[in-house]
Amino acid sequence: MAGYLFRRFVTSLIVIVGISMVAFAMLHLISSSPGRAVLGLHASPKAVAAFNKANGYDDPIVIQYWHYLLQLLQGNLGYSYKLNQPVTSVLGENVLRSLYLSGVSLVLAILIAIPLGIYQAVKRNRLGDYIVTSGAFTLYSMPSFFLGLLLIQSFALSLKIFPPEASQSVSVIGVIEDPRAMFLPILNLVAIQVAGYSQYMRSSALDGLGQDYIRLARAKGLSQRAVLTGHLLRNSILPMITLIGLSVPALLAGNLLIETLFNYPGLGLMFYNALQNEDYPILLSYTLIAGVLTVAGNFIADVAITIADPRVRLS
Amino acid sequence: MMDERNTEGVEEAPLNLGGALGAFEPGAPLIDGGDVDLAVTSGWRLAIRSFAENKLALVGLGILVFFILFCYVGPHVYYSNQLSGNVLNSDLPPGPGHPLGTDNNGYDELGRLMVGGQAALEIGFFAALIATVIGSLYGAISGLVGGILDGVMMRVVDVILSIPYLLIVLIVATRYSGTVLSLSLILGLFAWLVPARLIRGEVLSLRVRDFVSAAKVMGSGRSRLIFRHLLPNALSVVIVNITFQVADAIIAIALLGFLGFGLQYPHVDWGDMLSTANTALGNGYWWLVYPVGISLILVVMACNFIGNALRDSVDVRLRRR
């Protein structure tokens, strides 16, 4: 088992190196001459060349990548000429604010989706199942921001229960202390994730319900409740762990849209602003971080599966 | 004696015999394998029948056909000026002359919906096509060749798949956005990874099936195995995948448009039309948000319905008796 996890760890590192290559290659392709971008269209070619030379942007690409990699290893993600500060300091508290928004909504979504999926599987093809499935299907077919628009329209503009904008507090504590402002963005993210997870949980639970060991559990005389909690739950959550581990990209995409829509100062909004400014060092640093998070998500899911599934743990 | 029995004209003999101690006697009818059902014929026909019996699939197909007609035939029936806006007429609520009102540049919203739909459908279709073609070829090659090449190809997929799709597409779109073609390419070129994995998995599982072994035993060459057995059997997975890819691409283009990286003004797609939605709602201009949003959802839903039904009907076709 330890050997397996170690090998998985090494593969993850290799993939991360690959991601850094892709991120670097894209940076190079899209803005190969940062001098032009920094000094503006009116700068003389000479000045641009001098800037590029001074900052090592005219070195062969392999050398540049090597320097980039060395910088990365020291925790230096690059420099935003547009904002005139290092990328790491731009990230700053954005990280925590985004973590709060994503974390809370992910946990809530899992807590809702698992029982909901099992409920649907048990009530398969009956009214309750149809209603939830239709709802999930509609949400699934909707761009995530559109649900946000509907929420803003109904809860903020018409009913005026919640503000149309998320908390603008600079500190995370301030954000946490303002649940009313965070209600709509979190609701939006939760609803969208529940739509995906519950359908997956439904099919996983349906698959489980058809298994022979469920029939044997019933043959022992266990009640429906005991069968579901004692035998079905753990087995049908196992595939969910992998799915959740794979959902980092979706989580980040959701963040980007919802933070933009609700004007919430997190990583997503930072990314959006960097898009508008064509601030490539920030864009690519964030992409790199996102890639690392994705790989980490997969790895953590593998570790979790290894712990939760005796078939993997004991082989 | 065997030869005589073999050549007896028994072909037209009634099936499922077995009466009158027939099985004991020499010269018993040789067609003793039982009859085959005459009602069903080809696998595709069975698939179509199962598809047609799926009400949601028909609804989906209906919605899709409606929107195709709406977007492409609509402008010929309902004429509106989409070439230049009229700022004097901006943000008009629905009323005479403008059934769905006008937008903030004074374009007629109904006409805009048709033109924007054309772009959304085209980008969705082309992006899905690009992604599926690249993905299928890549996955098929990886699965068929196997070995080290397969390992390397799949690590490349791992790497690119680890970079969130929306982020990378947006970054590229900051530089190359603007046209239906460029957006289709951007979306398609980063969306082939999932189909690649899917097709590879399918090819790998087909490779060890007995009918492939059977062909090998007959002496079948590699190309025959690939083109006669593996690819035709993987094709259904590819077809099902296209429909889901269309749905995903239409959502993706909506996200791009919403964030302001859609088509170059004055060209427009449904996503672009929603980029000012938040402000529009704040101002109470609901007609700029709901018609386009609902159209978008309906089309994506229709694609998903069709995809689900296709997947089910393909399963029916291959189902065991």
Add this chain to the structure above:
Amino acid sequence: MTRVLEIENLSTHIQLSRSVVQAVGNVSLYIEAGETLGLVGESGCGKSITGLSIMNLLPPGGKVVGGSIRLEGKELVNLADAEMRKIRGNDIAMIFQDSSSSLNPTKTIGDQVAEPTLLHRGGSKREAVDRAIEVLDLVGVPRAKERLADYPHQLSGGLRQRVMIAIALTCDPKVLIADEPTTALDVTIQAQILKLLDDLKERFGMSILLITHDMGVVAGRADRVNVMYAGRMVEATGTKEIFSHMRHPYTQALLASIPRMDQDNTKTLFSIPGIPPDLTNPPEGCRFAPRCAYTQPDCQKSEPSLRGDDRHVAACFHPVEDGPLKPEMMVTVSHGQVERKDGKNEPPLLEVVDLVKTFPVTSGAILRRKVGKVHAVSGVSLTIRKGEIFGLVGESGCGKSTLGRVIVGLERPDSGKILLNGEDIFAYKGRTLAKKRRDLQMMFQDPYGSLDPRMRVAAILREPLSIQGVESSKEQEARSIELMREVGLPSRALERFPHEFSGGQRQRIGLARALTLNPKLIVADEPVSALDVSIRSQVLNLMKRLQVSHEMAYLVISHDLAVVKYLADRIGVMYLGKLVELAPGDEIYSRPVHPYTQGLINTIPLPDPEIEKDKKREVISGELPSPISPPSGCRFRTRCPRAQEICAQQEPQLRAFGASHMAACHFPLVEPLESATTASGHSQI
């Protein structure tokens, strides 16, 4: 005797999306205290659904639509769920076919065995665990206490089945329903489990409802037998009567269809023509009438009900009077009479010389390291002559299928040779190898996986011809029509797709495809093990008939000694990658030399209560060792009753025990021929 369980006129339907399967109709049965009732029938006859109806554990869509099920007088149909739960696992327990999927993979053995006690007996966790250890001991799980913390995947198939029986026994049920309890197991393990069930019944006096398709399994242990066909009970009587004085033509036909060890294999097997009716739309009249040899006009008009006395009932208007079908009534097809054309100087058709095949066991995600190898085939030599049927038997994992796949060229051997007409086929590559292969064709086990689902039958049959570049399309068409006729299918079926055929029909198509190139040898890997008994005999007959008419040879690979015995002229027995015995079929049955061969013969349940009752219950103990690290010396020594020290140190060589009888054993059951003690491998075989 008191009737513990009584079922009257039970009807169970299963609702599918478009139709209703009338799975069980008007079935009545009873079980007396301490009795074993065998419920037999082919797949889809409703026997399992009957069992599940008793427990009210029907699959989705399933519903009891009529009749009554009474446990000691208490009605179970429509019993409230809470009441039913008190009965399940307590008064009635059930064991299922597949222990690998029937145990929860994420719960420990201890938890799973203790669960029923906690549920029905209350008490502390401690007491439940003690009870679990007790029952695990009882069912022969060694070191039960240490097993409690294990998970199902850590146990072998046989042990898992024992654990499932332990779960059923924990609450001392009055009735045990065993649904195909040994079907998924190898014969030696099957014998162990059946013996366990017999012992337990004797010790605890519970009633057993034994649901099985295998007449041999009921013959040895059931007190009475009920036979089902197409959702109906067709006959019910004592075990002895069912085998010797059956009344229903189906029972008679079913028994006659089973190849027996002492079968005269120059005659055809009896076979029931056609296939069972579709239960979504069952025919009027007797359901067996369309396939019945004795059918009369009145059989089609109305359905016969069960008639007879207390001891024997059958549902037939024209019951058979004279017991089992007499072998004289079978057609002689001069099986095995193919003239051996190979002269002394001509090489045999196929020669396998010292063949070795291993599969690497790898681990690691990126750098695949070889951590060991599976020794699938370890130095096997054999020859197959022209027109001969060679049978290869052994339990799963013995390497017989791998050997078959190497012979047809699907796998390359690590070492050793395959000589076809004296030519080493692996000396060739690519196109030439493909051409050479046309004399070697293969028939597969799985009738569903072996035909390309996207090809019409016509294309499937033409493919071999196109590949080998022979014959014009017109000739190909004529050839496929001819082939269809030969395998007994209507030629209009050429335009159909594989999914439109039943399993037996697909096997026929598979055989037709193998025949297309007029091969000299067909390797048939478990050709009939996926088929029901009545269909199986059709295919066996067909295989024999075609072998004679095409003058070809077969290599028949099967776990079923009776099937191999019926088909083959000579039989090779494999154990863990080694050929342990090789002899003509009759001789291997009458004079086995290797203890493993004898063990195999003893463990096969025969459809004959007389033999089964007298049979010494000598089962081969233990389970197959891992082929990754096979035992030293003789590979069978770990399970052999005669094993001594030398067996671990020295590998026994094949020695001659008769004109064409070889075996590899240090302590054979029969004295070897002295002159041939040093015989080496293939040259003598």
